[in-house]
Amino acid sequence: MEPDAEPRPLDGVRVLDFTDALAAYGGRLLADLGADVIRVEPASGGDQLNHGPYWMTSGTKPTSLFERFVNAGKRSVTLDIGAPEATAVVTELLRSADVVLESSRPVLERYGWTTERVDAVNAELTRVLVTPYGQQFDVESDAVDDLILLGAGGLLHLGGYPDAGPVAVYGHQSSYMASIFTAVAALAGLIGRVRNGELAQVDVSAQECVAQALEESVVRYAMTGEVRAPQGDVAKEAGTGVYRCADGYVSMVAGRLGTAAAWTALISWITDEEPDLGDALADERWGQFEYRQTADAIEAFRDIFERFATRRTRQELYREAQKRAIALSPVNDLAAVLEDLQLQSRDFFVDVDDPELGRVLTYPGLPYRMSGTPLHGPRPAHRRGADNVDVLVKEAGLSLEELESLAERGVV
Amino acid sequence: MSAELPLRGMRVLDFAWIGAGALVTKALAELGAEIIRIESRARPDNLRKSPPFRPGATGLDASGYFASRNPSKKSVALNMKQPKAREIALELARQSDVFTSNFRTGVLERWGLTYEDVRSANPKIVYLAMPMQGHDGPHRDFVGFGSTIAALAGLVHTTAVPGRPPIGTGTHYPDHVPNPGHALVAVLAAIYHQQRTGEGQFVELSQLESTVNVVGHGLIYSALGGTVEPTGNRTPSSVPRGVFQCADGEWLALACHTDEQWEALVRELGDPSWSNDPRFKTVLHRGRYADDLEVLLRDRVARRDRPDLLAALSDAGVPAGGVNSARDMLEDEHLIAREFWQTVPHPVIGDVPMFHLPFRIGSSARHEMTSPPLLGEHTREIATTLLELSDQEYEELVDDGVFY
Numbered sequence: 126m127e128p129d130a131e132p133r134p135l136d137g138v139r140v141l142d143f144t145d146a147l148a149a150y151g152g153r154l155l156a157d158l159g160a161d162v163i164r165v166e167p168a169s170g171g172d173q174l175n176h177g178p179y180w181m182t183s184g185t186k187p188t189s190l191f192e193r194f195v196n197a198g199k200r201s202v203t204l205d206i207g208a209p210e211a212t213a214v215v216t217e218l219l220r221s222a223d224v225v226l227e228s229s230r231p232v233l234e235r236y237g238w239t240t241e242r243v244d245a246v247n248a249e250l251t252r253v254l255v256t257p258y259g260q261q262f263d264v265e266s267d268a269v270d271d272l273i274l275l276g277a278g279g280l281l282h283l284g285g286y287p288d289a290g291p292v293a294v295y296g297h298q299s300s301y302m303a304s305i306f307t308a309v310a311a312l313a314g315l316i317g318r319v320r321n322g323e324l325a326q327v328d329v330s331a332q333e334c335v336a337q338a339l340e341e342s343v344v345r346y347a348m349t350g351e352v353r354a355p356q357g358d359v360a361k362e363a364g365t366g367v368y369r370c371a372d373g374y375v376s377m378v379a380g381r382l383g384t385a386a387a388w389t390a391l392i393s394w395i396t397d398e399e400p401d402l403g404d405a406l407a408d409e410r411w412g413q414f415e416y417r418q419t420a421d422a423i424e425a426f427r428d429i430f431e432r433f434a435t436r437r438t439r440q441e442l443y444r445e446a447q448k449r450a451i452a453l454s455p456v457n458d459l460a461a462v463l464e465d466l467q468l469q470s471r472d473f474f475v476d477v478d479d480p481e482l483g484r485v486l487t488y489p490g491l492p493y494r495m496s497g498t499p500l501h502g503p504r505p506a507h508r509r510g511a512d513n514v515d516v517l518v519k520e521a522g523l524s525l526e527e528l529e530s531l532a533e534r535g536v537v
Numbered sequence: 538m539s540a541e542l543p544l545r546g547m548r549v550l551d552f553a554w555i556g557a558g559a560l561v562t563k564a565l566a567e568l569g570a571e572i573i574r575i576e577s578r579a580r581p582d583n584l585r586k587s588p589p590f591r592p593g594a595t596g597l598d599a600s601g602y603f604a605s606r607n608p609s610k611k612s613v614a615l616n617m618k619q620p621k622a623r624e625i626a627l628e629l630a631r632q633s634d635v636f637t638s639n640f641r642t643g644v645l646e647r648w649g650l651t652y653e654d655v656r657s658a659n660p661k662i663v664y665l666a667m668p669m670q671g672h673d674g675p676h677r678d679f680v681g682f683g684s685t686i687a688a689l690a691g692l693v694h695t696t697a698v699p700g701r702p703p704i705g706t707g708t709h710y711p712d713h714v715p716n717p718g719h720a721l722v723a724v725l726a727a728i729y730h731q732q733r734t735g736e737g738q739f740v741e742l743s744q745l746e747s748t749v750n751v752v753g754h755g756l757i758y759s760a761l762g763g764t765v766e767p768t769g770n771r772t773p774s775s776v777p778r779g780v781f782q783c784a785d786g787e788w789l790a791l792a793c794h795t796d797e798q799w800e801a802l803v804r805e806l807g808d809p810s811w812s813n814d815p816r817f818k819t820v821l822h823r824g825r826y827a828d829d830l831e832v833l834l835r836d837r838v839a840r841r842d843r844p845d846l847l848a849a850l851s852d853a854g855v856p857a858g859g860v861n862s863a864r865d866m867l868e869d870e871h872l873i874a875r876e877f878w879q880t881v882p883h884p885v886i887g888d889v890p891m892f893h894l895p896f897r898i899g900s901s902a903r904h905e906m907t908s909p910p911l912l913g914e915h916t917r918e919i920a921t922t923l924l925e926l927s928d929q930e931y932e933e934l935v936d937d938g939v940f941y
Contacts, residue, residue, distance in 0.1 A: 132730070132734070134726035134727060134729055134730040135726065135729070154719075154722050158722075158726045176754070177772070177774075178754065178755060178758040178763060178765065180758065180761055180763070190754050190755075190757045190758050190761075191754040193754075193757065194753045194754040194757055195754070253896075258871040259871060259874075259875050259897075261874070261875075262871055265854075267794050267795060267798070267856075268794075268854075268856040269856075270775070270778070270790075270792040270794070270856050272770055272778060272779075272780070272790045272792055273790045273791075273792060273856055273857065273858040274858075275790075276780070276788075276789070276790040276858050276859060276860040276861060277858045277859065277861060277869075277871075278861070279861045279862070279863065279865070279866040280706060280708070280710075281780070281790065281860050281861075282788070282860050282861055282862045282863075282865075283706065283707045283708050284696070284704065284705070284706045284707035284708070285704070285707070285780075286698065286701065286704065289698060289701075290780050290781075290782060290788060291770075291780045291788060291790075291860050292696065292697070292698055292704065292769055292770060292780075293696075293769075293770050293780075294692065294696050294705070294706045294710065295692060295695035295696045295752065295755070295765075295767065296692070296695065296751060296752050296754070296755060297754075298710075298751065301714075301715070301751045302714045302718070303895075305714065305715070305718035305719065305721075305722065306718065306894070306895050306896060308722045309564070309718065309721050309722055309725060309894075309896075310896050310898075312722065312725035312726060312729060313543045313568055313725060313898070314543070314898075315729055316543040316544065316725060316728055316729050316732060317541070317542070317543035319729065319732050319733060320543060320544075320546075320732055321541045321543070321545070323541045323543070325543075325898050325899065326898075326899055327896050327897070327898050327899075328896055328897045328898075329895060329896040330871070330875065330877075330895055330896065331895075332869075332871060332872070332895075333872065333875070333877050333892075333893070333894075333895030333896070334714070334895040336866060336872070336877065336892060336895065337560075337713055337714050337718075337892065337895060338706075338708065338710055338713040338714045339708075339713075339863065339866065339892075340708045340709065340713065341587070341588070341589060341601065341602040341605065342863040343605070343863045343866055343867060343890060343892070344589060344601035344602060344604065344605045344889055344890065345588070345589040345601065345602075345863065346862075346863035346864050346867065347601070347867065347888075347889065347890045348589045348590070348591055348592075348601045348886070348889070349589050349592065351589075352862045352863050352864055353862075353863060355707050356704075356707050357704055357707075358701070358702040358703075358704055367688070367693065367702060367703060367704065367705075369702070373694075374688075374693075374694075374702065374703055375688070376684055376685045376687075376688035376693060376705075377685070378681075378682045378684060378685055447676070447678075447679045447680065450680055451680070452680045452681050452682055452685050453685065454681060454685035454686070454688045454689040455688065455689065456688045456693045456694050456703055457688065457689055457690070457691050457694060458691060458694045458695070458759075458764075458765070459691045459694075459695070459752065459755050459756050459758075459759035459765045460759050460764075461691075462689070462690060462691045462749060462752075462756060462759075463756065463759060463760055465689070465745075466674075466675055466676065467670050467671070467674045467675055467676035467677075467679075467745065468745070468746070468749070470673075470674040470675055471671055471673070471674050471743070471746070473746055473749075474760075486757050486760070486761070487756070487757060487760035487761075488753065488756075488757060489746070489749045489750050489753045489756055490746060491746075491750075492715075492719035492722075492723070492742060492746060492747035492750045493719060493720065493722075493723040493740055493741060493742040493746075493747065494740070494741045494742075495723060495726070495727060495738055495739070495740050496652075496738045496739040496740075497727075497730065497736050497737065497738025497739070498726075498727070498730050498738060
């Protein structure tokens with residue numbers, strides 16, 4: 126590992142990452158912060174991070190870009206940790222580690238490394254176990270599914286079309302949510318250890334992670350008995366919703382849910398540009414938010430605004446609305462995200478030399494910036510097993526001959 | 538194992554408000570820190586005015602939404618427009634370990650509470666800002682909400698049934714997990730560094746940049762020239778996979794990842810003829826005829842009540858689960874067994890179900906959350922303890938409108 130000029134928050138912290146898709150992004154977050162994160166995967170058998178999208182092109186094995194994204198900055202070891210001949214190196218890895226991450230079931234225990242056996246090697250570990258419903262509820266790994274977790278966590282019920290039913294949010298969000306709190310749990314454990322000498326075994330429930338995302342729906346039910354129903358593409362009030370425009374859609378919050386001045390600014394904007402349409406909104410009823418929340422007003426406004434927007438592009442509407450402090454954004458497809466002027470000006474997109482695909486991949490930059498411990502952005506995700514020599518031989522004490530023996534036996 | 542919480546003894550000076558910011562400090566409170574919210578009476582936290590309200594309750598202390606995001610915090614009503622307020626805030630910063638804010642760029646500058654200002658008072662402090670799109674750049678002053686950030690970041694376009702308008706999550710999702718979650722990771726990392734070295738620092742999370750990370754895998758694909766289009770609830774590797782309504786009106790989700798699970802589904806729920814139906818013989822075939830299959834499943838699921846069907850599918854080894862409504866969430870057996878919900882009494886609203894952080898540390902009970910603060914409930918307490926003012930000095934500042 127090359128030395129860095131400036132400190133990073135997790136310098137000197139070693140993480141053993143036994144996660145699958147449910148929590149792998151958690152290890153990624155720790156790697157971004159400077160930890161030495163070592164993925165340990167079985168020598169053969171299924172790919173645990175096999176989520177789409179896949180990059181598939183002539184001469185290239187189908188490669189999961191989810192795996193490339195969540196493994197940025199991690200080292201990779203392949204090792205059957207349950208094999209007797211692996212005992213010495215597993216012992217050394219555990220001894221040298223500060224944090225162990227596991228998902229969606231206890232991995233070490235499954236291969237014979239019980240809590241007692243691990244404690245005997247290293248009693249100072251922060252251990253984070255991430256499971257679908259919590260460690261006391263066993264779930265078969267082939268039963269874990271993002272759709273089912275989003276349902277179990279309550280978020281799925283809030284989304285979708287009133288006539289067609291719930292629709293899951295894009296992009297394995299239950300994994301991102303569980304993974305973010307995996308990193309939170311690991312950091313809480315590290316802080317507790319350094320401040321209080323307290324050791325932590327943390328039991329993360331993916332269902333509970335999703336349940337952080339329920340807005341006010343649970344208190345609403347508890348206080349009023351009302352169960353929130355999905356809006357779908359029906360706006361919540363006049364001025365707040367998703368509206369069609371020349372080249373797609375825009376999203377706006379400009380009714381009572383928005384800033385106080387937004388509705389007035391919105392009317393002025395429409396009136397300035399298209400007086401006829403402005404006239405349709407001139408009636409004093411439109412000034413009352415109670416009226417704007419009626420179904421009639423919602424539909425009337427949609428009709429007027431979509432006529433306003435029909436000859437304007439997402440970017441034009443974005444610029445013009447924001448000049449007037451109206452919270453409007455384009456509904457960007459991912460190609461448009463890459464072209465966003467603000468993200469480009471912040472040098473947000475990072476080119477990463479990917480060793481698996483043998484080409485440059487464009488990653489989003491890190492979610493945050495830190496002044497005292499500057500972070501270097503996503504680093505290449507090592508190829509599977511690429512660090513067997515460095516970790517198992519140079520660091521954990523196997524001889525090259527021994528490594529070769531394990532390789533021939535299929536243990537690495 | 539005794540539960541000495543990791544942040545016990547630490548103090549947070551909290552200018553965070555509304556959604557994303559409040560969830561960061563709620564989490565820090567649950568990890569043991571003391572949270573002192575600075576609140577304005579003139580421009581109160583929007584959430585204090587947001588429903589749901591207990592029927593009949595009004596005012597700035599009646600919002601269940603505000604309550605659910607702010608247990609275990611203290612509230613000091615300080616008028617930042619008053620000249621003396623700045624010195625009070627800086628004195629509190631001197632005695633704090635963390636400073637948090639999610640104001641848009643410009644507000645803290647106006648009040649003279651930038652990182653440079655606060656660091657002069659306390660070099661060790663960890664200072665968190667969560668501007669919408671960053672402190673610099675052509676769109677630094679743009680306004681937004683969780684839903685519009687989701688749209689900018691690509692989450693809305695990609696969440697739809699093909700051929701229908703894009704809808705996103707139906708919530709301000711970035712405000713609830715991606716942004717407070719990533720911010721919490723960064724703040725905790727900065728606290729770890731602070732505890733090891735004595736050094737503080739400035740942490741900035743652009744809400745847009747943080748949200749883009751949860752579609753990062755798709756973004757890489759898009760940059761390679763791929764097109765990411767919405768697929769509803771479907772995925773080509775698992776067919777069938779979707780959401781279906783039961784006889785009792787409740788929704789369930791199911792997915793078949795393997796042929797064994799598909800065969801079990803056919804036996805439990807389907808018609809024997811499906812086993813020989815050429816349209817369904819492999820996952821690739823089922824993918825081509827997914828529309829037909831869903832019509833058939835809709836009909837089958839609609840004949841049975843959800844509890845029966847979920848029990849049967851579980852016994853058969855078919856991945857399935859309820860699409861839990863808010864009511865279902867409060868009654869969920871896993872969450873109850875893990876004491877995820879805590880009923881917290883509130884002087885104005887009554888009992889409010891609060892949610893814990895999504896993990897348990899060791900074998901101890903979860904940290905007990907305390908009632909969210911009334912606006913300004915702790916002004917006198919903080920003034921006469923941390924600020925070491927006499928009662929008279931405190932009253933004078935109230936008369937002057939500094940505290941209110």
